[in-house]
Amino acid sequence: xxxxxxxxxxxxxxxxxxxxxxxxxxxxxxxxxxxxxxxxxxxxxxxxxxxxxxxxxxxxxxxxxxxxxxxxxxxxxxxxxxxxxxxxxxxxxxxxxxxxxxxx
Numbered sequence: 304x305x306x307x308x309x310x311x312x313x314x315x316x317x318x319x320x321x322x323x324x325x326x327x328x329x330x331x332x333x334x335x336x337x338x339x340x341x342x343x344x345x346x347x348x349x350x351x352x353x354x355x356x357x358x359x360x361x362x363x364x365x366x367x368x369x370x371x372x373x374x375x376x377x378x379x380x381x382x383x384x385x386x387x388x389x390x391x392x393x394x395x396x397x398x399x400x401x402x403x404x405x406x407x
Contacts (some may be wrong), residue, residue, distance in 0.1 A: 309362055314364055314365075315364070315365045316343070316362040316363065316364060316365070317362065317363060317365050317368045317392045318345060319342075319362070319363075319368055319371045319372050319375060320360065320375055321358050321359070321360045321361075322358050322359055322363040323358040325359055328344060328358075328359040328361060330378075331378065332361055334375070335363065335371055335374060335375075340367045340370060340371050341363065341364065342361050342362060342363045343361070344359055344360070344361060345359075345361065345362040345391060347393075
């Protein structure tokens with residue numbers, strides 16, 4: 304990865320994802336990377352030195368936050384949601400358009 308992929312020190316970063324599981328954080332970071340969104344891991348507020356619990360957060364540039372959240376929302380969809388959305392799409396594809404209605 305090039306140096307330009309890492310956010311600059313003075314850029315404002317926002318947290319778009321938190322998890323307790325490092326593996327999930329790595330998957331989400333990979334999704335963001337594949338979508339062309341630069342991201343980095345950021346620890347939650349609880350430092351391991353103070354309290355050995357917490358999680359992993361993912362930070363992105365402020366300008367990329369909305370797109371990053373959209374990518375994450377797609378990742379979080381359940382199979383039931385995907386099936387329902389496909390059914391809605393199939394139904395809308397079967398509906399006649401305004402120009403195809405028959406005259407009475």
